Amino acid sequence: MIRFDYNNFMEDSIGPEHGISRSDLEGVRGLAAEALNRMAREKAEGKLGFLEIPYDDAVARSIEKFRKSAAGAFSAIAVIGIGGSALGAQALRNALSHLYLNELDERRRRKRMKVYFFDNVDPFEIIAAADVIDVRETLFLVISKSGGTTETNANFAILLSMLKKKVGKNYREHVVAITDPEKGVLRKIAIEEGFATFPVPQNVGGRFSVLSAVGLLPAAFMGIDIGSMLAGARTAIERYYGMDLHRNAPLLGASFHYLFDRSKGKRINVLMPYTRKLFLIADWYRQLWAESLGKNRDIEGRPVISGLTPVPALGTIDQHSQLQLYLEGPNDKVISFLKLGDFGCDVEIPDFYPGVSEVDYISRKSLRGLNRFEEAATELVLKEASRPNASIILPRLDAGIIGELVILLEMQTAYAGYLYGINPYDQPAVEQGKQFTFGLLDRPGFERFKEQFERGSNKKDEYIL
Ligand code: PA5
Numbered sequence: 001m002i003r004f005d006y007n008n009f010m011e012d013s014i015g016p017e018h019g020i021s022r023s024d025l026e027g028v029r030g031l032a033a034e035a036l037n038r039m040a041r042e043k044a045e046g047k048l049g050f051l052e053i054p055y056d057d058a059v060a061r062s063i064e065k066f067r068k069s070a071a072g073a074f075s076a077i078a079v080i081g082i083g084g085s086a087l088g089a090q091a092l093r094n095a096l097s098h099l100y101l102n103e104l105d106e107r108r109r110r111k112r113m114k115v116y117f118f119d120n121v122d123p124f125e126i127i128a129a130a131d132v133i134d135v136r137e138t139l140f141l142v143i144s145k146s147g148g149t150t151e152t153n154a155n156f157a158i159l160l161s162m163l164k165k166k167v168g169k170n171y172r173e174h175v176v177a178i179t180d181p182e183k184g185v186l187r188k189i190a191i192e193e194g195f196a197t198f199p200v201p202q203n204v205g206g207r208f209s210v211l212s213a214v215g216l217l218p219a220a221f222m223g224i225d226i227g228s229m230l231a232g233a234r235t236a237i238e239r240y241y242g243m244d245l246h247r248n249a250p251l252l253g254a255s256f257h258y259l260f261d262r263s264k265g266k267r268i269n270v271l272m273p274y275t276r277k278l279f280l281i282a283d284w285y286r287q288l289w290a291e292s293l294g295k296n297r298d299i300e301g302r303p304v305i306s307g308l309t310p311v312p313a314l315g316t317i318d319q320h321s322q323l324q325l326y327l328e329g330p331n332d333k334v335i336s337f338l339k340l341g342d343f344g345c346d347v348e349i350p351d352f353y354p355g356v357s358e359v360d361y362i363s364r365k366s367l368r369g370l371n372r373f374e375e376a377a378t379e380l381v382l383k384e385a386s387r388p389n390a391s392i393i394l395p396r397l398d399a400g401i402i403g404e405l406v407i408l409l410e411m412q413t414a415y416a417g418y419l420y421g422i423n424p425y426d427q428p429a430v431e432q433g434k435q436f437t438f439g440l441l442d443r444p445g446f447e448r449f450k451e452q453f454e455r456g457s458n459k460k461d462e463y464i465l
Pocket residue numbers: 082083084085143144145146147148149152205206207208291427
């Protein structure tokens with residue numbers, strides 16, 4: 001069971017200037033109750049697919065069946081997607097598979113497949129990948145809820161052409177499309193081509209889709225127990241859904257962030273694990289939080305300023321990087337540690353120059369012990385400097401706990417959106433940039449964006465050195 005320790009958010013611990021009081025929390029209770037009602041209403045209206053997909057065991061079964069049928073034919077998967085269609089699977093790879101999965105020899109990979117991600121528009125990446133990927137042994141998972149994402153389609157086009165050159169007419173057996181069940185050009189192409197397909201339910205937004213086939217299919221190929229992950233997600237829903245503020249960790253987390261923003265001027269939200277296994281969870285959460293909460297209109301269309309800037313950090317590395325700023329720079333951050341109780345592994349530091357007291361003190365200490373002391377020391381110095389910090393504590397690292405964590409962070413993001421009175425499930429501003437790109441690429445119907453771009457991009461040479 002995941003725990004939430006918010007001692008160092010409270011004024012008892014970090015003082016009244018920067019900490020939250022019990023009466024501040026009481027003050028937000030009405031808004032929190034409205035947030036609970038809105039979640040219940042939207043769920044009843046069938047809008048919150050992210051709370052439904054963990055109950056869909058049929059998808060997990062069909063994924064397992066597909067994985068078994070593909071197991072003998074491929075040694076690698078390539079995920080082609082971007083944003084919510086790629087970040088979740090990357091986080092799951094690090095958290096639950098092997099940090100160096102692709103470098104393991106076949107015996108140590110134990111039927112898990114190598115995995116490559118194509119989630120950027122970057123010739124360096126795709127050229128480098130071409131040097132290491134054997135497309136004849138690779139299954140390409142093209143993932144796009146809308147089907148119309150330029151970056152994804154560009155990468156798919158390049159990889160598909162490579163594939164056709166190597167395997168000829170059998171290329172269709174190497175492609176799986178994960179997309180809207182009915183709409184979109186990817187669905188159309190997949191039907192015409194006869195690609196295998198999996199659906200992204202229509203009521204599940206891209207960044208909330210990691211527990212659908214978007215994350216589950218790559219996870220299954222990486223050897224992750226997707227059934228346990230869904231069971232963990234269900235545990236979290238049953239634990240938090242509809243619960244009153246004081247028993248509801250995601251609602252409480254959202255309320256703290258809201259209060260820190262509105263009454264203490266703290267608009268930066270740091271998520272800091274102390275293991276690389278969890279760092280990409282912080283990266284995934286960055287997108288979830290940023291795209292969901294950065295809005296300038298509330299649901300009634302009135303202007304609002306909503307959104308705290310998410311920052312992923314990694315201990316102990318960031319103790320030698322961002323921590324100086326966190327401790328002595330502006331007190332404008334809310335830090336959440338993502339703590340792991342039982343690492344399930346450890347390494348003893350061997351005797352290191354016995355008698356040389358400047359280094360010998362680490363001899364025979366454990367690496368996990370050192371990690372734990374560094375984490376505890378950072379927590380304490382932040383508290384002493386009146387910097388708000390809390391801990392989300394995972395008892396251990398397994399599929400069930402990660403399923404639980406995904407729901408906790410998704411619900412926290414949704415609740416935060418409700419407290420701000422905005423829609424956490426759309427991304428209107430991102431669409432604007434896409435339209436200019438379509439215009440510049442001469443996509444029919446988008447000519448006016450090209451003209452507007454040309455008018456707007458009149459930079460003055462005198463300001464360029
Ligand atoms: O959360 C979102 O909706 C976005 O980040 C999308 O996931 C991203 O833009 C990719 O969209 P699509 O899956 O339609 O290609």
